[in-house]
Amino acid sequence: MASSSLVYKASNMPFLIRRVLLDRGWSPARDGEDWRLYWKNGRFKKAEFEALAQREKDEEGSKDEEGRFRFNHFPHTNLITQKGYLQFLLKSCRWQHGAVYDFFPMSFAFTRYNDALVKKYFGGSDRTWIGKPPASSRGRGITITKDMNEFSKLLERDDDDTELSPTSTDAPLPAPTSAFAALSPMHTHTTARPRQFGDVIVVQDYITNPHLVAGYKHDLRLYVVVTSFFPLKAYLYMDGMSRFCTEKYSYEDMAVQRHLTNTSIQSKIFRKDENQFSQFTNDINNSIGTGDFGKRRARSFLSYLQKQKVDHEEVWNRIRNVIRLTLLPLSSIKIDSSSDNHFELLGFDLILTDDYEVKLIEVNL
Numbered sequence: 001m002a003s004s005s006l007v008y009k010a011s012n013m014p015f016l017i018r019r020v021l022l023d024r025g026w027s028p029a030r031d032g033e034d035w036r037l038y039w040k041n042g043r044f045k046k047a048e049f050e051a052l053a054q055r056e057k058d059e060e061g062s063k064d065e066e067g068r069f070r071f072n073h074f075p076h077t078n079l080i081t082q083k084g085y086l087q088f089l090l091k092s093c094r095w096q097h098g099a100v101y102d103f104f105p106m107s108f109a110f111t112r113y114n115d116a117l118v119k120k121y122f123g124g125s126d127r128t129w130i131g132k133p134p135a136s137s138r139g140r141g142i143t144i145t146k147d148m149n150e151f152s153k154l155l156e157r158d159d160d161d162t163e164l165s166p167t168s169t170d171a172p173l174p175a176p177t178s179a180f181a182a183l184s185p186m187h188t189h190t191t192a193r194p195r196q197f198g199d200v201i202v203v204q205d206y207i208t209n210p211h212l213v214a215g216y217k218h219d220l221r222l223y224v225v226v227t228s229f230f231p232l233k234a235y236l237y238m239d240g241m242s243r244f245c246t247e248k249y250s251y252e253d254m255a256v257q258r259h260l261t262n263t264s265i266q267s268k269i270f271r272k273d274e275n276q277f278s279q280f281t282n283d284i285n286n287s288i289g290t291g292d293f294g295k296r297r298a299r300s301f302l303s304y305l306q307k308q309k310v311d312h313e314e315v316w317n318r319i320r321n322v323i324r325l326t327l328l329p330l331s332s333i334k335i336d337s338s339s340d341n342h343f344e345l346l347g348f349d350l351i352l353t354d355d356y357e358v359k360l361i362e363v364n365l
Contacts, residue, residue: 005036012041038071043365049075056341073365074229074342076333080326081346081365083202084109084134089329090360103322104360106205109134110151113199119148128206128251144206144254151201207359208251211352213304214283215248219261219351219361220298224323226344229331236320240298242288246280266294310356318358323348326360 008021009029017039029035038052052071079085087107094101110118110131122129131151133141143150210217222240227233243261250258256265280294288300305312326348347364 007033007035008037008039009035010039013039014041036069038069040072043078044071044073044075052341070341070343072343072345074226074330074344076330077226077344077346077365079330079333080363082134083132083362084200086363087202087204090326093325093329101325103325103358105207108203110148110155110201110203111199112152112155115148115152115155118203122148128208129203130206131201131203134200134202142256142260143201144259151203154201155199204361207351207353209354210249211354211356212249213244213301214287216244216246216280216284217249217259217261218242218244218301219349220301220319221364222298222319222323222348222350224327224346224348226327226346227342229327229333232324232327232331234323234327236323238299242296242298242301244280244284244294244296246276246294261294263294315352315356315358318356319350322350322358322360326363 006026090104131143223237225235247257302312349361351359
């Protein structure tokens with residue numbers, strides 16, 4: 001029988017994570033068997049966090065470092081992994097700390113209650129906006145438009161999507177800072193409906209000057225493991241993915257294959273046009289090197305920048321700073337359990353502009 005220090009309990013564990021654990025001597029827990037690691041793909045429910053916190057208290061002082069149990073989420077990281085919360089949090093930080101938080105595009109929650117106000121102040125501008133469901137993924141429900149009325153139409157739609165709006169979350173929501181509480185109506189409005197958008201669309205100022213490689217728009221997905229928020233301890237993996245659109249960027253043509261880098265979207269389009277597949281592959285391979293479909297290694301992209309006489313080390317330092325500043329606000333929020341028993345794997349989506357500024361788009365669980 002495996003030692004309990006190498007037994008894990010899992011709910012929808014990704015294949016890669018499972019393989020890594022098995023290769024390192026871990027075993028899945030049998031019914032009733034004690035475990036040292038609990039991995040869950042989604043967030044823990046409030047009752048699960050409470051049960052785990054109680055177990056912490058029961059075992060306090062009885063386990064050494066190797067024997068301590070761990071689980072793969074902190075109770076409050078939904079404040080950055082849910083788009084609605086993230087934009088409120090970083091907006092609050094920008095107001096408190098100034099230009100150091102200018103790495104996040106202007107964003108706001110567009111609701112059926114504030115649509116007239118938003119249209120009054122932003123509807124007449126020549127800006128382009130990108131709207132997203134606050135708790136969705138893989139590019140589902142994204143709209144790019146100059147017309148604010150498009151967002152009103154989306155909210156009026158009687159969508160049968162089963163995803164919950166961010167006004168209802170299984171994870172416990174910690175008491176926010178006073179500035180954050182003043183900014184966030186999600187703390188007072190708690191009625192969720194099983195629709196794709198619920199009552200909220202998270203709207204961002206669309207970045208119209210992205211950095212291009214051979215004419216193609218791309219972003220970066222970089223992975224960070226957080227082992228503590230107080231003090232903040234985070235580890236940035238020195239590689240990741242650069243994800244590409246499969247048709248060349250054009251601000252005059254808002255087709256998704258030119259603007260949205262989500263692999264799930266690009267793969268569907270990619271399979272329909274073999275000529276486009278060949279053109280894109282040849283262009284990107286000649287610039288950066290080979291990869292998997294529309295993805296290339298982030299390290300290959302940084303090498304490409306170096307060949308282009310760009311200060312790639314400065315770009316990397318800017319990336320690290322954006323990640324650090326995004327995580328720092330969570331270090332001021334007290335949680336009701338020991339941070340020693342938590343860790344979190346986060347995926348940061350970032351875009352470079354044509355002048356090599358780093359912009360945060362979202363953070364993924």
